[in-house]
Amino acid sequence: MISNHRLYLTVVILLPILSGLIVSGCKKAAPIDNIKINNVGYDIKDEKAGFITGVFADSFQVIDAKTERVVLDAEVTSDPVFDDLSGDYMQKVDFSELMNEGAYRLKINGLPKVSGVFEISEDPYSNGAIMVLRSFYLHRCGISITEGDWERPFCHLKPAYVYADESKERKVQGGWHDAGDYNKFTVTHNIAIAYLLMQYLDNPAKYIDGQLNLPESGNHIPDILDEIKWGLDWLIKMQDESGGLNHKVSIKEWTGENLPQDETDQQYIFRISSTGTAGAAAVFAMASSVYEKYDRAYSENLKNRAIRAWEYLEENEELSAAGGFINPEGVTGGEYGDKVDTDERLWASVELFKVTGEIQYLNYFNNNYGSSFSVLSWLNLINLAYYSYLNLSPKTDGVDPDIYNDLQNRMLSYGNSILKKMNESGYAYSLKENEFYWGSNSVAMGYSFDLIQIYKLTIEDKYREAALNQLHYALGRNPLGLSFVTGLGFRSVQDPYHQLSKLQGNGIPVPGMLVGGANYFSRLNGEMLSPYAAKSYEDSFRNYMVNEPAINYTASFSYTIGYFSDLGFAINQ
Numbered sequence: 094m095i096s097n098h099r100l101y102l103t104v105v106i107l108l109p110i111l112s113g114l115i116v117s118g119c120k121k122a123a124p125i126d127n128i129k130i131n132n133v134g135y136d137i138k139d140e141k142a143g144f145i146t147g148v149f150a151d152s153f154q155v156i157d158a159k160t161e162r163v164v165l166d167a168e169v170t171s172d173p174v175f176d177d178l179s180g181d182y183m184q185k186v187d188f189s190e191l192m193n194e195g196a197y198r199l200k201i202n203g204l205p206k207v208s209g210v211f212e213i214s215e216d217p218y219s220n221g222a223i224m225v226l227r228s229f230y231l232h233r234c235g236i237s238i239t240e241g242d243w244e245r246p247f248c249h250l251k252p253a254y255v256y257a258d259e260s261k262e263r264k265v266q267g268g269w270h271d272a273g274d275y276n277k278f279t280v281t282h283n284i285a286i287a288y289l290l291m292q293y294l295d296n297p298a299k300y301i302d303g304q305l306n307l308p309e310s311g312n313h314i315p316d317i318l319d320e321i322k323w324g325l326d327w328l329i330k331m332q333d334e335s336g337g338l339n340h341k342v343s344i345k346e347w348t349g350e351n352l353p354q355d356e357t358d359q360q361y362i363f364r365i366s367s368t369g370t371a372g373a374a375a376v377f378a379m380a381s382s383v384y385e386k387y388d389r390a391y392s393e394n395l396k397n398r399a400i401r402a403w404e405y406l407e408e409n410e411e412l413s414a415a416g417g418f419i420n421p422e423g424v425t426g427g428e429y430g431d432k433v434d435t436d437e438r439l440w441a442s443v444e445l446f447k448v449t450g451e452i453q454y455l456n457y458f459n460n461n462y463g464s465s466f467s468v469l470s471w472l473n474l475i476n477l478a479y480y481s482y483l484n485l486s487p488k489t490d491g492v493d494p495d496i497y498n499d500l501q502n503r504m505l506s507y508g509n510s511i512l513k514k515m516n517e518s519g520y521a522y523s524l525k526e527n528e529f530y531w532g533s534n535s536v537a538m539g540y541s542f543d544l545i546q547i548y549k550l551t552i553e554d555k556y557r558e559a560a561l562n563q564l565h566y567a568l569g570r571n572p573l574g575l576s577f578v579t580g581l582g583f584r585s586v587q588d589p590y591h592q593l594s595k596l597q598g599n600g601i602p603v604p605g606m607l608v609g610g611a612n613y614f615s616r617l618n619g620e621m622l623s624p625y626a627a628k629s630y631e632d633s634f635r636n637y638m639v640n641e642p643a644i645n646y647t648a649s650f651s652y653t654i655g656y657f658s659d660l661g662f663a664i665n666q
Contacts, residue, residue: 127204132568132575136214144570148204153188153202157197172184178522196212209582230320232603235249235268242597245353249360263330272643274426275353278427281643290321328377332373338365338370351592352597373399375444375445379444399448433473439478459496470536476542476546512555512559521559526626530612532609534577534607534646541652545656577607586602609643
């Protein structure tokens with residue numbers, strides 16, 4: 094919660110004490126400066142605002158970074174407020190009246206420091222959007238990478254053993270290394286591909302061949318679809334003759350940091366999961382429509398695989414693995430053990446209806462929907478099902494008008510609940526205290542995705558602006574003043590838990606990765622990082638609980654920054 098404080102003298106007396114407590118309460122985090130802004134910049138047509146913390150200020154300046162000339166000298170008109178989740182007393186500074194493109198710094202009168210350089214332009218996020226998309230190429234498994242600092246030979250080319258029967262093996266190279274390690278999971282590939290497909294579908298004209306400088310560039314297919322295909326092709330390999338998809342490919346246990354090509358431990362293919370299968374059915378169906386324009390045979394293959402996955406689900410109506418996937422004894426590492434597959438099945442049913450036109454799939458949705466909207470994550474894909482249904486015409490044969498209207502009402506209630514949380518946050522952020530758990534940044538990006546979908550369905554600017562505030566937060570307008578995306582912004586994450594970056598990057602991480610973010614509940618060695626949820630973070634390689642990137646995290650951010658980028662094209666959102 095935030096609260097106004099008009100007793101300025103009291104505030105001025107207390108702030109230095111509070112500020113000292115805040116700094117000492119956050120171990121190894123990025124330096125906490127008084128100025129919190131989007132470290133990349135602002136679109137010229139949007140609100141341009143930041144926050145000052147730890148002091149009371151009455152005026153500020155915006156300085157041209159090239160000429161050092163003051164281009165704006167303005168009063169701070171906002172009252173101080175206290176943000177419970179960060180422990181910060183803060184004031185908002187608004188420089189929206191600045192309408193000239195350029196590179197700038199922000200200075201608070203009375204403070205010795207100025208901010209880093211940020212950009213104001215008609216398209217400030219395009220370079221970042223390209224960087225984030227290209228990070229997927231650098232996470233490819235089973236290929237040699239030929240790019241500068243990240244050049245490396247082929248990796249993981251040996252067949253993987255089937256865990257339950259080591260006499261069987263399959264070639265499952267491909268896809269993307271999941272996170273700081275090199276395991277691969279169907280459920281995280283499913284949501285990552287969904288985000289990227291929807292990023293493309295929002296405005297296909299923005300995405301062209303040659304944009305990402307991939308090995309496939311020049312094939313007359315938009316590069317983003319080439320990258321998505323790399324993930325899809327791996328999902329295809331994970332589908333067995335039953336139609337079900339195996340849950341993951343991984344080594345049995347972590348044996349120390351190494352480069353991808355040096356990981357020689359035997360990989361294993363683990364059992365089929367209905368969550369992975371249903372999510373893949375939806376992804377295959379959605380992608381089938383997208384690729385029809387470019388490769389009809391591939392599109393038809395994807396559709397057939399979506400149908401086969403659905404048939405597996407019909408033959409296995411109960412959740413499998415029972416109770417959610419759990420690592421067998423002696424196996425460590427990620428589980429992604431989702432205990433509910435209803436959300437994935439509902440999403441698959443709508444996408445299969447769209448690609449086949451067969452009413453049976455929509456009937457499944459009409460007969461089984463019912464749960465509330467819930468922020469998008471690998472664990473819960475229900476919102477993808479609901480938005481997909483709401484994007485059908487309400488006059489479509491098979492669409493139940495009562496269900497359609499109910500979903501509209503639920504969506505608006507859900508969207509307004511996000512806005513309410515943001516109004517209670519000093520940083521206009523979407524997370525409440527109990528949501529600062531493992532991967533909190535991706536949860537917030539899930540809310541951003543929601544807000545954009547609601548904006549597209551309602552055309553109410555308040556939802557677009559709220560989604561943009563999540564982008565500002567991720568890029569540095571947050572209690573740490575730190576961009577949580579490697580290589581993006583004047584102060585960004587430097588030491589993520591990411592083996593490739595640590596062992597090959599010469600101190601520079603792979604650019605374009607979103608790290609997990611503040612985590613108030615999972616504590617490395619039991620150590621509390623801060624008494625405040627929003628500051629429970631450290632930029633440390635060893636703390637994978639807050640500083641590990643993952644493909645589903647990065648894809649969630651890619652969607653948002655892609656939406657707010659023109660990528661060099663004059664396109665209105």
